[in-house]
Amino acid sequence: MSKTRRFLIVIAVLAVAFMFLFPSIQWYFLTPKEDQAIAVGSREQIREYARRMTYLVITDLKQKANEKDTSDLSGQKTYRLAIESAKKAYSLAKKPIPKSWDAVAILSAFSSERAMFDSIESRYREYVLRLKNVHANAVQLGLDLAGGMSAVIQADLPGLAQKVGHDLSPAEKEDAMKRAVEILNSRIDKFGLTEPVIRRQGEDQIYIEIPGTPDPERINSIIMGKGNLAFYIVDSEASAAVNSYLSTNPVGIDEQTMTVDKPGLVPEGEIVRKVYKKDSYGLDEFTGEYLVLQGTPGLDGSHIQSATVSADPITGQPETNFVLDREGGEIFYALTSANVGKTMAVVLDDRVKSYARIQEPIRESVRITGFSADEAESLALLLRTAALPISLSVVSQQAIGASLGEDAIGQGETAILVGILSIFVFMFAYYKWAGANATIAQILNLYLMLSVLTAFKLTLTLPSIAGFVLTTGMAVDANVIIFERIKEELRAGKSRAAAIHAGFDKAFWAVMDSNITTIIAALFMAQLGTGPIQGFGISLAIGNMTSLFTSLFVSRLIFDFETDVLKTKHVSISWRIR
Amino acid sequence: MKRIIRFSKFFVPALIVSSIIILFGLIGYFTKGFNLGVDFQAGINETIQLALPVGQVTFAGKGNAELTVSESQLTLVFSGAEAQERTVTLDYKTYPTIGDIKAALEKEPGIKVIIPEGSDAVSSSILVPTYQGNSLLSQNPVSLYRTPMNEDERYASIEIVRDALKPLGEVSVQTINPASLQRYLVRVRDDGTDPQFITNVSQTIRRLIEDKVGKDRVVVIRTDYVGPRYSQTLGTQSAWLVATTLILILIYATIRFKIQYAIGAVLAIVHDALIMVAFIVWTQMEFNTTTIAAILTILGYSINDTIVQFDRIREERKIHPSDTFVDVLDSALTLTLGRSIITTLTTMLAVISLFIFTTGSIKDFSLALLVGMTSGVYSTIFIASAFVLMWENNKAKKDSRRSKEVAKEVKPKAPVPAKS
Numbered sequence: 002m003s004k005t006r007r008f009l010i011v012i013a014v015l016a017v018a019f020m021f022l023f024p025s026i027q028w029y030f031l032t033p034k035e036d037q038a039i040a041v042g043s044r045e046q047i048r049e050y051a052r053r054m055t056y057l058v059i060t061d062l063k064q065k066a067n068e069k070d071t072s073d074l075s076g077q078k079t080y081r082l083a084i085e086s087a088k089k090a091y092s093l094a095k096k097p098i099p100k101s102w103d104a105v106a107i108l109s110a111f112s113s114e115r116a117m118f119d120s121i122e123s124r125y126r127e128y129v130l131r132l133k134n135v136h137a138n139a140v141q142l143g144l145d146l147a148g149g150m151s152a153v154i155q156a157d158l159p160g161l162a163q164k165v166g167h168d169l170s171p172a173e174k175e176d177a178m179k180r181a182v183e184i185l186n187s188r189i190d191k192f193g194l195t196e197p198v199i200r201r202q203g204e205d206q207i208y209i210e211i212p213g214t215p216d217p218e219r220i221n222s223i224i225m226g227k228g229n230l231a232f233y234i235v236d237s238e239a240s241a242a243v244n245s246y247l248s249t250n251p252v253g254i255d256e257q258t259m260t261v262d263k264p265g266l267v268p269e270g271e272i273v274r275k276v277y278k279k280d281s282y283g284l285d286e287f288t289g290e291y292l293v294l295q296g297t298p299g300l301d302g303s304h305i306q307s308a309t310v311s312a313d314p315i316t317g318q319p320e321t322n323f324v325l326d327r328e329g330g331e332i333f334y335a336l337t338s339a340n341v342g343k344t345m346a347v348v349l350d351d352r353v354k355s356y357a358r359i360q361e362p363i364r365e366s367v368r369i370t371g372f373s374a375d376e377a378e379s380l381a382l383l384l385r386t387a388a389l390p391i392s393l394s395v396v397s398q399q400a401i402g403a404s405l406g407e408d409a410i411g412q413g414e415t416a417i418l419v420g421i422l423s424i425f426v427f428m429f430a431y432y433k434w435a436g437a438n439a440t441i442a443q444i445l446n447l448y449l450m451l452s453v454l455t456a457f458k459l460t461l462t463l464p465s466i467a468g469f470v471l472t473t474g475m476a477v478d479a480n481v482i483i484f485e486r487i488k489e490e491l492r493a494g495k496s497r498a499a500a501i502h503a504g505f506d507k508a509f510w511a512v513m514d515s516n517i518t519t520i521i522a523a524l525f526m527a528q529l530g531t532g533p534i535q536g537f538g539i540s541l542a543i544g545n546m547t548s549l550f551t552s553l554f555v556s557r558l559i560f561d562f563e564t565d566v567l568k569t570k571h572v573s574i575s576w577r578i579r
Numbered sequence: 580m581k582r583i584i585r586f587s588k589f590f591v592p593a594l595i596v597s598s599i600i601i602l603f604g605l606i607g608y609f610t611k612g613f614n615l616g617v618d619f620q621a622g623i624n625e626t627i628q629l630a631l632p633v634g635q636v637t638f639a640g641k642g643n644a645e646l647t648v649s650e651s652q653l654t655l656v657f658s659g660a661e662a663q664e665r666t667v668t669l670d671y672k673t674y675p676t677i678g679d680i681k682a683a684l685e686k687e688p689g690i691k692v693i694i695p696e697g698s699d700a701v702s703s704s705i706l707v708p709t710y711q712g713n714s715l716l717s718q719n720p721v722s723l724y725r726t727p728m729n730e731d732e733r734y735a736s737i738e739i740v741r742d743a744l745k746p747l748g749e750v751s752v753q754t755i756n757p758a759s760l761q762r763y764l765v766r767v768r769d770d771g772t773d774p775q776f777i778t779n780v781s782q783t784i785r786r787l788i789e790d791k792v793g794k795d796r797v798v799v800i801r802t803d804y805v806g807p808r809y810s811q812t813l814g815t816q817s818a819w820l821v822a823t824t825l826i827l828i829l830i831y832a833t834i835r836f837k838i839q840y841a842i843g844a845v846l847a848i849v850h851d852a853l854i855m856v857a858f859i860v861w862t863q864m865e866f867n868t869t870t871i872a873a874i875l876t877i878l879g880y881s882i883n884d885t886i887v888q889f890d891r892i893r894e895e896r897k898i899h900p901s902d903t904f905v906d907v908l909d910s911a912l913t914l915t916l917g918r919s920i921i922t923t924l925t926t927m928l929a930v931i932s933l934f935i936f937t938t939g940s941i942k943d944f945s946l947a948l949l950v951g952m953t954s955g956v957y958s959t960i961f962i963a964s965a966f967v968l969m970w971e972n973n974k975a976k977k978d979s980r981r982s983k984e985v986a987k988e989v990k991p992k993a994p995v996p997a998k999s
Contacts, residue, residue, distance in 0.1 A: 148753060151764070153803075201806035208624060208805050401764055402754030406741055409938060416936035420929035427928055431921065464869050467933055467941055468876075471948070474926035475880060478918075481925070482887060485918045511890040514835055515883040518844075521831055522824045522879060526817075532809060533868040534817050537875055 065104035143462030193535030231298035304329025434573035479552035604857020616867030630724035638716035640689020877951030
């Protein structure tokens with residue numbers, strides 16, 4: 002392989018790794034604390050925040066305009082988003098952009114107050130929602146370093162007893178609780194790298210702690226159960242009748258039981274559900290419309306094999322693709338062929354998420370809109386993991402601080418820093434410039450490892466960081482094997498280029514064999530282990546692979562670069578040789 | 580050429596030393612067992628509120644009176660044979676201050692409320708709720724508490740609580756946010772020795788914190804008995820996983836080397852795992868997930884070391900096919916010694932730094948690693964290579980015997996020299 006091509010591969014790998022790491026960098030280093038606090042809030046809070054801020058800015062601008070304050074406001078953080086939307090409004094209206102952004106100039110950009118409010122609000126919304134997304138992709142700090150959220154979850158054992166039709170024996174209770182804990186674990190900790198705490202509490206409760214910022218939506222999405230997703234055929238006539246009746250009698254429906262007070266409107270055995278759509282914050286918003294559905298679902302969620310999320314090519318709205326199992330496909334085909342021309346509704350947890358006319362019979366794959374990307378993803382996750390045996394509900398939840406004291410975290414930081422620096426200093430002292438080469442390789446190794454693990458939703462805890470240092474110490478081994486070989490070749494009287502070439506070649510299988518055996522073991526543990534063992538396996542396997550890449554590929558490239566470009570004649574690898 | 584170190588001379592004594600250590604480890608394992616850490620044991624989660632007393636309620640009327648404080652209201656239930664059953668609910672919106680609450684409560688027969696001077700205007704919304712259980716009122720005063728009103732009133736911090744609970748040993752303390760609430764989550768493990776664990780520990784926690792911050796300032800909001808975070812099967816699970824992984828390693832090493840090398844490598848790994856178990860059992864170091872990670876790390880480290888060594892033996896054998904196996908082995912071991920020492924040194928630098936600067940489970944982790952790494956380097960030479968040498972010698976003996984026998988049968992008068 003030519004050196005240029007090898008160089009390009011290295012650059013490409015580093016760039017991809019950077020993409021994974023960028024959200025973490027952006028979140029921890031480039032986002033102000035106050036913005037972080039807003040972005041981690043729930044979507045309701047974000048909506049409230051965006052609206053309040055917009056209101057405050059507009060009132061403030063109006064007051065300035067009244068006071069004939071003509072000072073230029075650009076450059077002030079408070080007005081940045083307002084000025085941006087004003088600029089957009091000017092250019093859309095093809096009006097000249099004012100030289101000075103005083104209050105009047107900003108206010109007169111918009112055709113109406115409504116337009117102004119919407120425009121500025123959407124700026125705030127986009128800013129915060131984008132940050133929220135960055136946060137979701139950033140590496141999280143573990144419970145020991147930064148705390149997280151704890152919740153007590155109640156399992157509905159009487160409900161289960163009712164479902165199975167007899168009182169539960171202690172063994173059955175125990176079994177149901179055990180399975181609930183296992184399923185929660187697989188939902189929260191998919192790769193074993195999140196390190197949550199999940200413990201049984203008393204007879205029928207589960208205590209959980211999840212690292213990361215408290216977000217009630219997350220807990221809800223974890224315990225949502227099967228997600229109760231189902232497809233229903235809509236009774237269009239009854240729906241029209243109900244809607245027209247309710248438009249004149251707004252209180253004609255009991256929201257608790259969803260029953261209309263005028264008898265005969267809803268045919269016997271059919272049910273009424275509200276239709277929701279996503280607002281721009283991704284929150285469910287009642288559209289004011291009701292649908293009357295046939296009492297039994299045409300197909301329930303248990304037939305869904307997988308769910309994936311994509312974007313509609315035209316509108317950009319998130320779409321969810323459900324793939325049905327064979328039996329589900331048959332049922333769905335029969336259902337849709339019998340009901341061509343009618344409307345089908347997708348109902349999640351008693352809310353109509355979307356509905357559409359059936360154009361033609363459908364088998365296997367269903368594409369629907371009406372879910373936000375987050376929702377579709379968590380739904381897909383829920384559908385992939387097993388169904389919960391018991392229905393769960395949140396009893397209480399609270400934000401909790403780090404489980405390690407500040408002094409312990411400080412000690413850990415010192416230890417890790419000293420550890421890693423001493424490895425580098427030692428390598429440099431022992432192998433001279435070749436040691437610097439190894440140091441660069443190891444720094445890149447740390448960087449690659451961290452970025453790949455971020456993609457696996459790694460949570461940084463003190464032990465996991467200590468593990469990184471340890472991996473570095475061990476990954477140096479590949480460099481050492483190669484360097485010792487190069488030294489032997491040099492002692493045998495070979496030239497720089499020849500010694501390096503022979504050194505790498507002879508060391509190749511020693512490095513490969515030793516790493517492959519470790520990777521076999523690690524992947525095996527990642528596959529079969531649970532919780533921390535799985536996490537350990539994944540990090541070990543990834544650490545080994547990245548270290549193979551940096552020691553055999555990157556390190557060699559650096560040597561070749563020195564030989565070819567810098568025209569170095571000697572190898573600075575030992576105090577004794579030359 | 581460097582001087583070759585005769586490692587093979589020390590194989591037999593090394594084997595004896597290793598066997599003794601492992602035997603001791605196994606004895607320890609069956610007599611003492613592991614000192615299971617907090618993650619493997621059940622225990623209590625207790626939410627503690629460091630509060631300020633804001634009043635005392637007494638009751639001298641007929642029947643029973645029960646007081647419940649929640650986040651939004653205060654409820655008083657009168658019941659019993661002599662009294663009429665009824666419920667008084669004081670909503671904090673209607674009774675916004677402690678003074679209002681006091682006035683309303685004292686309208687009820689037999690209720691008396693004493694509040695400290697100047698507390699009348701304190702907002703009732705910062706009263707500490709009684710989450711678990713109601714207080715039965717009597718002549719003995721029942722205290723009402725509140726959270727700090729502002730930063731100036733805050734007197735506690737997580738460090739104070741941690742410090743106070745030090746006598747309990749391994750205790751986890753976490754702040755419940757926001758920190759200004761002064762609410763803490765305390766977790767203590769139950770090692771199963773005390774049948775009255777919950778009550779005793781709960782009392783001890785309270786007493787220890789009260790000693791630090793003063794009486795009448797500690798409210799136990801709730802105590803829950805929680806099960807272990809990981810079931811003890813995690814340890815067994817990892818042992819099984821290691822066992823099955825060993826088979827995979829055996830297969831790979833057999834393909835890449837020869838069966839005797841594969842067995843040697845696996846024996847070395849088992850040796851290291853057992854040495855670490857011996858160490859962990861006899862120091863009674865806490866056994867938790869970091870300990871499991873330490874053992875697994877060492878297994879990876881040890882196999883790495885062994886394979887590098889074997890690779891060199893194989894290569895040396897190709898270069899010097901006429902040498903006896905023991906010479907090849909010694910020279911390969913000598914050649915890779917530099918690499919072994921340096922790799923071990925760099926890794927140890929990292930581990931020693933962890934050992935020096937940290938406390939608690941990471942310190943234990945690094946200590947276990949230091950032992951394991953030493954064992955890993957040692958086992959490569961004295962277990963893995965020694966086994967291969969034994970096998971080769973044995974084979975050589977067999978071969979020579981067989982060739983002698985063959986020679987006897989075919990040409991009884993002309994003995995054939997033994998193959999090396």
